[in-house]
Amino acid sequence: MTIGACDTVMVSSVGEAGVSGVSLIDQLTQLFIQLFAAFATGGAVVSSQYLGHKSDDKARSAARQLLYMSLFVALLIIALCLPLRRLILNWIYGGAGEEVMQNALVYFVWILLSFPFLAVYNSCAALYRSMGNSKISLKVSLVMNATNIAGNALLIYGAKIGVAGAGIATLASRMIAAFVMIYLLARPSAKNSGRIYLEKLWKVEIRFDMIRKILKVAIPSGIENSVFHIGKILVYSFMSGFGLAAIAANAITNTIASFSNIPAQAIGLASVTVIGQCIGAGEKQQAKSYGRKLMKEAYIGMFTVATAIFILAPLLVRAFNLSDEARILSTGVIRTCMVANIFFWPMSFTLPNILRASGDAKFTMIVSNISMWLFRVLFSFLISKYLLYKFPENTALALYGVWFGMYIDWVFRGLCFGVRFHRNKWLDKKLI
Structure with missing residues (x-):
């Protein structure tokens, strides 16, 4: 996350068009990155269950297949998207403006080329987590971030090549x-x-x-995450008409808000190892007990970080080179997001990882897709259109409508996952 944030902060010296271009590509590439995350989750669940079952040789076999699949998908994405990149961006973000589009096109090339390396890193990090060792991925991540920051400083500030410098530094890291x-x-x-x-x-x-065992988790997770991000891209598509200030404010809000999610996301990643090994060992009640403890930790972490960001939002926004309109707008949206994060985010995104760790990936996929299309896309569109109609002189205000539609989505999916967890149906799932 820090890599994306540093790219956004450091490229802001180019101006709002640079920030907006990088932001649009970040949202699009999240669609592909979630595919790698889905494979990593599938591989980690299978490996964790085999480790809990004391079948280390099969865990190693699953690790190799995970690596091969992730690398193949990454190369396939490059082959399809690189020659069609202008067509893809024009189709999705046609109303973004020529200057923003040019920055997006340049940045997209380098991000596409980095996908095979990101796929390998994600897969290996998931394997280390399945063994209960997250220190390795932490240390490598620190090296990756240091490389990215140094590369950004050298290429953006030194060589003055703007968004291309951010892309090259990301590829190298x-x-x-x-x-x-x-x-x-x-x-x-x-x-x-x-x-x-x-x-x-x-x-x-x-x-x-x-491969079939891995895909039993990876395919539902991949569909869930991909369709979820397709919905986000659709929201971004109609949001591109809100004006440059709204696009830039949304980019900054996403960057800062993503950091408040880190504690709950970390617990979600850890749950794959903990719950997966419990299920593999046949300890269902232990799995549910750990599930409750993990959710408690997720809420504590989310409350701590989100409260700090809520208070410091005006100072954090100043780190970006924004207009006064975009700065005020992003501060307001960030604060609404922090309140929603504290109450709804862990139930919506940490808890489904606990369910997936047992192999219950199909249920999370169905709920997420229904909730995303009904609330995130439809309600975001309706609320933002209402605000545009009510306040035509302030188009940037419609950005609040997009985010409030998203909060409604979180509430619905959180309720569904909570009911599933307490009814214990997820404990009957097993992959091995």
């Missing part, structure tokens, strides 16, 4: 992270230091039985 992760999992000492390691990666061996 993800390359380094991927190579380091592969080295750590494939080195000879990995056999002694962890239960999952990679051997002879160049000798490709496809195990369709293992």
